[in-house]
Amino acid sequence: MDPDTEVESILKQGTDREKKKMRPPSSYGSMKSDSEEMEEEEEGDKEEEEKRDEEENKGNEETFAVLTELNAHEATGFQLIRSESPETLYTMTTQQQPPEAAVIDTRSSDLGDYEEDHEEDMDEVLITNSPEPPEPVEPDDAIQTDENSQPGRLHPEQDLPHIFKSIQSSLTGFTVDELYKFKLWFLQWEKRITKQQVMEGDVLDFVDKILEILGQDRSLMHTISTLESVGKQAEADELRNQCKRALIRIHLKEYLIRKHTVIREGVVRAGKQNLLDIIYVEPQISTCGYRGVHPSHEVESHHLSTLQFPSADTFVGVNNLFRLQKEDGKPVRTVLTTGIPGIGMSVSVAKFSLDWAELRANKDLQFVIKLSFRTFWFLRNKNPSQKMSIMEVIAYHHPECKEMKYLEEEGCKFLIIMDSFDCYQAPLDWEKAPVINDNNTEAQPDVLIVNIIRGTVLRGARIWILGRRAAVSQIPSQFIDVVTEIQGFSDEMKDDYLTRRFRDATLAANIVAHYRRLPTLVMLAQQPFVCWMVATVFERCYRYRGYGVHPPRLTPFYINILIVQTNRRLQFYYGKCENNLKWSTDDKNLLLKMGKMAFKMLEKKTNVFFEEDVKVYGLNLTEVTVFSGLCTELTAATSNGRRTFCFIHLTLQEFMAALYVFAMFHTESKNVLDSGMLSKFFTSKYQTKTAAGLVQCALDLTLNSPLGDYDMFLRFLCGMLSPECHANQLGGYLYPHNTPKVGGLDEVRGLLEQTIKTPAPEIRLENLKECLRELTQQDE
Numbered sequence: 001m002d003p004d005t006e007v008e009s010i011l012k013q014g015t016d017r018e019k020k021k022m023r024p025p026s027s028y029g030s031m032k033s034d035s036e037e038m039e040e041e042e043e044g045d046k047e048e049e050e051k052r053d054e055e056e057n058k059g060n061e062e063t064f065a066v067l068t069e070l071n072a073h074e075a076t077g078f079q080l081i082r083s084e085s086p087e088t089l090y091t092m093t094t095q096q097q098p099p100e101a102a103v104i105d106t107r108s109s110d111l112g113d114y115e116e117d118h119e120e121d122m123d124e125v126l127i128t129n130s131p132e133p134p135e136p137v138e139p140d141d142a143i144q145t146d147e148n149s150q151p152g153r154l155h156p157e158q159d160l161p162h163i164f165k166s167i168q169s170s171l172t173g174f175t176v177d178e179l180y181k182f183k184l185w186f187l188q189w190e191k192r193i194t195k196q197q198v199m200e201g202d203v204l205d206f207v208d209k210i211l212e213i214l215g216q217d218r219s220l221m222h223t224i225s226t227l228e229s230v231g232k233q234a235e236a237d238e239l240r241n242q243c244k245r246a247l248i249r250i251h252l253k254e255y256l257i258r259k260h261t262v263i264r265e266g267v268v269r270a271g272k273q274n275l276l277d278i279i280y281v282e283p284q285i286s287t288c289g290y291r292g293v294h295p296s297h298e299v300e301s302h303h304l305s306t307l308q309f310p311s312a313d314t315f316v317g318v319n320n321l322f323r324l325q326k327e328d329g330k331p332v333r334t335v336l337t338t339g340i341p342g343i344g345m346s347v348s349v350a351k352f353s354l355d356w357a358e359l360r361a362n363k364d365l366q367f368v369i370k371l372s373f374r375t376f377w378f379l380r381n382k383n384p385s386q387k388m389s390i391m392e393v394i395a396y397h398h399p400e401c402k403e404m405k406y407l408e409e410e411g412c413k414f415l416i417i418m419d420s421f422d423c424y425q426a427p428l429d430w431e432k433a434p435v436i437n438d439n440n441t442e443a444q445p446d447v448l449i450v451n452i453i454r455g456t457v458l459r460g461a462r463i464w465i466l467g468r469r470a471a472v473s474q475i476p477s478q479f480i481d482v483v484t485e486i487q488g489f490s491d492e493m494k495d496d497y498l499t500r501r502f503r504d505a506t507l508a509a510n511i512v513a514h515y516r517r518l519p520t521l522v523m524l525a526q527q528p529f530v531c532w533m534v535a536t537v538f539e540r541c542y543r544y545r546g547y548g549v550h551p552p553r554l555t556p557f558y559i560n561i562l563i564v565q566t567n568r569r570l571q572f573y574y575g576k577c578e579n580n581l582k583w584s585t586d587d588k589n590l591l592l593k594m595g596k597m598a599f600k601m602l603e604k605k606t607n608v609f610f611e612e613d614v615k616v617y618g619l620n621l622t623e624v625t626v627f628s629g630l631c632t633e634l635t636a637a638t639s640n641g642r643r644t645f646c647f648i649h650l651t652l653q654e655f656m657a658a659l660y661v662f663a664m665f666h667t668e669s670k671n672v673l674d675s676g677m678l679s680k681f682f683t684s685k686y687q688t689k690t691a692a693g694l695v696q697c698a699l700d701l702t703l704n705s706p707l708g709d710y711d712m713f714l715r716f717l718c719g720m721l722s723p724e725c726h727a728n729q730l731g732g733y734l735y736p737h738n739t740p741k742v743g744g745l746d747e748v749r750g751l752l753e754q755t756i757k758t759p760a761p762e763i764r765l766e767n768l769k770e771c772l773r774e775l776t777q778q779d780e
Contacts, residue, residue: 152364251400253357260350319361332481339486341629342529367414373424421467470625470633488526517551555719565629595660658716673697692747719774
């Protein structure tokens with residue numbers, strides 16, 4: 001068949017087809033508004049056309065005709081692909097050429113030009129084989145439904161085709177006037193769409209356009225409210241019932257977006273809010289952790305006790321936690337995530353929730369419901385005798401989820417996030433708590449928690465539990481499928497985080513270079529909490545002219561850590577407000593007793609302690625190992641089964657020991673170094689109750705410890721003697737602001753300078769120089 005004959009044949013087919021009733025195709029290929037009979041008739045026409053095309057073109061190469069003066073749509077009934085518009089899942093997919101479609105190039109007058117310009121012209125084609133676009137071909141990420149792939153597939157009742165058909169169905173019975181009125185009301189409160197966009201075309205075009213521009217969530221919610229506004233309550237109720245599963249998901253998404261879009265770090269300052277997506281750097285999460293305590297040390301040549309070093313860990317992304325599998329190949333149900341205080345558990349929950357709410361990951365989870373242990377603790381204290389079912393607990397904080405039956409369906413895949421396990425301070429009876437097998441059975445919060453983790457309540461749920469290690473260690477191992485540990489930032493992640501926080505690239509570069517001048521601070525910045533402090537403190541310091549000439553001092557950072565963690569303890573566990581964080585006598589005594597324990601641990605050359613050690617100093621185990629934010633539990637018990645604990649970093653133990661020694665000197669005029677078995681080292685010419693006498697005792701301890709056990713202790717002690725630290729930072733917390741400053745610092749300076757001139761190993765001299773800098777350097 002020659003080209004001219006083929007063109008005439010194609011045009012004749014298009015003219016015959018125009019005689020039949022035919023609507024323009026929607027950009028949502030699977031949405032058809034004509035009757036089933038019309039669809040079947042068109043299907044028959046397409047099959048006949050395909051057969052004729054195959055017979056005519058058999059043995060011939062594909063030929064392209066040229067139309068230069070005809071309007072293709074009017075002359076042939078062919079539909080041009082839509083012009084560029086805001087991308088949605090279905091508008092993108094319908095711009096694909098169906099298999100065996102005839103293509104007409106309308107831009108060239110010479111058939112010979114086609115092969116040369118083939119790649120450039122692929123975007124502008126005419127589809128001739130069907131008046132209705134093909135079923136949508138979803139992008140790769142939407143069809144990944146395997147347990148180990150991301151992001152999963154939406155439930156059919158929560159996906160776009162169902163929303164499209166439901167909205168279209170609710171508007172189909174409207175008269176012309178009713179539809180016009182509805183569109184006017186719809187436009188009244190929606191500024192992102194114009195009158196011209198919604199007034200043109202029929203119902204199908206209208207639904208197509210609003211979903212394309214507003215998205216399915218906004219379109220559904222606004223359609224329901226508009227139906228109610230124009231007096232179509234029955235239609236609104238019917239649409240609400242048809243899309244109830246989608247509406248519940250929308251409400252949960254909106255809640256999570258409101259809660260987690262802005263990240264809260266420390267005290268919120270007006271105009272200083274940061275968006276989570278901008279500054280978030282995902283920490284390393286491992287399924288084979290090394291107990292959270294970073295074993296590296298700036299001074300010591302070996303470690304006081306055996307701590308497991310980082311190995312070739314298996315890292316898993318936060319959004320892939322529920323893509324893990326158990327040993328038998330089945331997907332995990334319960335994931336426990338732990339880590340030391342300040343390692344980023346709360347922020348990881350926020351990122352997971354926000355990614356789900358914005359359809360970036362885990363779309364196969366129909367619902368993500370946060371039931372923090374703080375929530376259960378609040379309900380328990382509100383009315384100790386009140387019993388509630390788990391569905392009532394969910395409805396209490398999410399009224400939109402009231403009477404939600406979907407959670408009982410066998411195929412309903414949803415997630416319950418239970419964070420802040422350490423906030424639930426009541427004991428849980430894992431053996432004797434009664435078994436509950438029904439989501440509507442009422443019980444005390446203690447019993448509900450046990451049965452959720454057991455898996456007898458909310459049977460179909462995935463459960464994500466987060467908490468500090470000393471708290472979550474009470475959960476029986478048979479109820480946990482996978483234990484993961486957040487291990488914090490690598491060196492590259494630290495720099496990435498600090499760079500993301502600042503729009504000023506020069507300031508960001510200065511801060512990164514500045515904090516790297518302190519090796520101990522670099523190690524400690526493994527904790528995102530410390531990275532936040534580095535950013536906050538240095539941003540303020542760089543406002544002063546000339547700042548950054550000298551390396552930063554270490555002691556002020558540790559004092560900041562102590563203050564922030566103690567304030568968080570008062571807020572999280574005792575419910576105090578930000579403007580009411582004054583430390584009580586008990587709060588001060590807690591820190592001093594912990595400092596005394598840390599000092600005794602230095603004397604014993606150990607960095608671990610046990611429950612009986614805590615009791616010796618009159619301390620409560622939970623207060624020390626969970627609430628303080630300064631200690632953690634080691635996973636490996638001793639041979640006799642005793643639980644072991646330590647400070648979250650070796651240098652923090654040395655800091656707390658120095659804090660105790662300094663506080664006793666400053667407030668009670670005691671030199672605790674000048675007593676007992678330590679006195680045999682002292683050859684001081686200074687009075688022991690002076691600052692110089694105190695430092696002389698500490699120097700003797702340090703110089704007589706070849707392994708460097710007291711080097712950092714001495715550095716912190718000299719730093720606390722600095723007026724900036726003990727008067728400006730610790731003043732008002734450990735003791736009143738009007739407490740006199742420490743005197744005799746010139747003698748201390750002379751003592752350190754004289755000691756530095758004495759021959760000693762290089763590493764020891766470097767530490768002594770750091771001690772002198774901690775004492776004398778003025779940062780501003």
